[in-house]
Amino acid sequence: xxxxxxxxxxxxxxxxxxxxxxxxxxxxxxxxxxxxxxxxxxxxxxxxxxxxxxxxxxxxxxxxxxxxxxxxxxxxxxxxxxxxxxxxxxxxxxxxxxxxxxxxxxxxxxxxxxxxxxxxxxxxxxxxxxxxxxxxxxxxxxxxxxxxxxxxxxxxxxxxxxxxxxxxxxxxxxxxxxxxxxxxxxxxxxxxxxxxxxxxxxxxxxxxxxxxxxxxxxxxxxxxxxxxxxxxxxxxxxxxxxxxxxxxxxxxxxxxxxxxxxxxxxxxxxxxxxxxxxxxxxxxxxxxxxxxxxxxxxxxxxx
Ligand code: SAM
Numbered sequence: 001x002x003x004x005x006x007x008x009x010x011x012x013x014x015x016x017x018x019x020x021x022x023x024x025x026x027x028x029x030x031x032x033x034x035x036x037x038x039x040x041x042x043x044x045x046x047x048x049x050x051x052x053x054x055x056x057x058x059x060x061x062x063x064x065x066x067x068x069x070x071x072x073x074x075x076x077x078x079x080x081x082x083x084x085x086x087x088x089x090x091x092x093x094x095x096x097x098x099x100x101x102x103x104x105x106x107x108x109x110x111x112x113x114x115x116x117x118x119x120x121x122x123x124x125x126x127x128x129x130x131x132x133x134x135x136x137x138x139x140x141x142x143x144x145x146x147x148x149x150x151x152x153x154x155x156x157x158x159x160x161x162x163x164x165x166x167x168x169x170x171x172x173x174x175x176x177x178x179x180x181x182x183x184x185x186x187x188x189x190x191x192x193x194x195x196x197x198x199x200x201x202x203x204x205x206x207x208x209x210x211x212x213x214x215x216x217x218x219x220x221x222x223x224x225x226x227x228x229x230x231x232x233x234x235x236x237x238x239x240x241x242x243x244x245x246x247x248x249x250x251x252x253x254x255x256x257x258x259x260x261x262x263x264x265x266x267x268x269x270x271x272x273x274x275x276x277x278x279x280x281x282x283x284x285x286x287x288x289x290x291x292x293x294x295x296x297x298x299x300x301x302x303x
Contacts, residue, residue, distance in 0.1 A: 028060055028068070030075050032248050035218050039075070039246065041065055047142055052134035054186050059142045065246065067142060069110060071135070071181055075246050082112055082146065085212075087282040088242040088290065089254055090116035093175055093208045094123075095287060096258075096266045100174035101125070104202070106162035106190060108179035109135035111147030117177075118149045119277050126155045127171075131186050133159040163189035166198045174204055178211035183222055191226065196233045196257070206260040213239060213253035216297045223253055227301045230257040238263050239301055240290040242281070253297070263291055 029040040042063040049058045058070045066079025077085070090113055094100055101124040105113055109130030117123055128150065130136060136157065139147035150157055158165060162180075176199050181187035189195055190211075199209050214222040223239070230237040234257035244252040256263055267287050293301070 025063075028062075028070065030070070030073060030248075032218055039248070041068065041075075041078075041246070043068075048138055050134070050138070052132050054132045054134075055181075057132075057134060057138055059138060068246075069139065069143065072185060074182060076181070077110055077112060077143075077146070078246050079143070079146075081245050083279075084242055084281045085244050085247070085252065086112035086116050087279055088240075089113055089177055089179060089210060089212060091277070091279065091282045092240060092254070092263075092287060092290065093177070093210045093256065094120050095268050095272055096261050096263050097174055097206070097208050098268060100208075102171070102173050102175075103127070104129070104166075104169075104173045104176045106130075106166070106176065106178045106180060107187070108177065109133075109150075110139045110143065111136065111150040113177055113179045114149040114152075114155055115146060118152055118154060120275070123154065126152075127158060127173075128155060129158045129160060129162045129165045131159070131161050161186070161189070163192075163195055163198075166195065166202060169202045172202055172204045172207070174207055176203060176207070176209040178209070180212060182214070182219075191222070191229075193229045193232055196229050200233045200257075200259075203259060207258070208261060209234070209255075209257045211255045213255040215247065215249040215251060216241070216253050216300055217249040217251060219248065220300050223297070224300050226255050230255055234258060236260070236262050238291055239293060239297070241293060241297070242290060 025042045027040045028043050029038045031038040043060040045061050047059040047061055055072045060068045062068050068078040069076040099122055103126045105128045107130055117126055136150055178190055180190045183191040213226050216223045236258040238256045240254050242252055
């Protein structure tokens with residue numbers, strides 16, 4: 001017995017020091033099959049790994065990106081750069097709409113988008129619809145700073161499929177934010193024409209919809225497809241972009257579909273100045289600039 005223990009301990013100590021000597025590290029790699037590439041991030045340890053009825057959820061402590069949430073092997077957020085995505089998906093439409101009081105978030109169970117929405121005093125009520133209750137539970141445990149807004153009195157969480165929720169909803173919203181996973185598995189239905197048409201039906205006369213619209217460099221067919229489908233349901237369609245280092249290719253698109261407000265000439269600067277939000281990415285110049293797109297993206301959208 002003592003012999004076995006000694007041999008095992010010696011082996012462990014050998015592996016530990018050999019790893020150190022060879023500079024070996026634990027890594028999480030998100031694979032991008034479309035371009036036969038990926039993003040690899042050094043991790044210290046796994047904090048949580050579990051399977052919900054819908055997807056695999058993992059939380060890692062990384063070396064340099066803080067905590068990281070992954071779903072089905074795709075990075076959803078890291079503490080280091082999540083502010084970029086969450087500020088951009090939220091404040092851009094909220095400084096175009098003059099007075100968004102009622103908001104629907106589809107997906108977004110991590111709470112980052114809700115955290116940003118709640119910075120706007122005019123917002124009275126937020127309905128958040130995520131198919132997976134477990135995502136919110138895990139985020140409330142491991143990312144309290146990001147997710148705590150889910151517990152706000154202004155927020156109502158519904159754990160069900162966003163496609164079904166929108167189909168039967170009678171209430172009308174000023175703004176719908178689709179903060180979804182990629183167009184695979186449970187997220188697929190959130191990228192269909194029928195779904196966008198149903199969203200249109202539950203938006204007020206001057207309502208706005210934004211969605212996370214994938215990478216124009218790696219998932220260009222999805223950007224094109226969202227553009228085509230938005231155009232079938234909405235009179236005003238635009239796209240804007242932001243630099244999110246841990247999303248595929250680092251350049252991320254957001255789709256903007258609207259019944260009335262054209263982002264080309266609308267930015268509520270006075271409200272922005274008055275609100276004095278403490279933001280790390282979004283500002284007045286970023287707002288104007290984010291709708292300026294490179295030619296290869298314009299070609300995708302205008303095709
Ligand atoms: N910012 C992230 C990104 O772009 O990678 C999205 C993060 S958020 C965690 C995505 C959420 O969408 C997940 O919690 C997932 O459960 C939810 N989701 C996926 N399909 C859904 C559906 N059909 N209805 C409602 N929520 C859905």
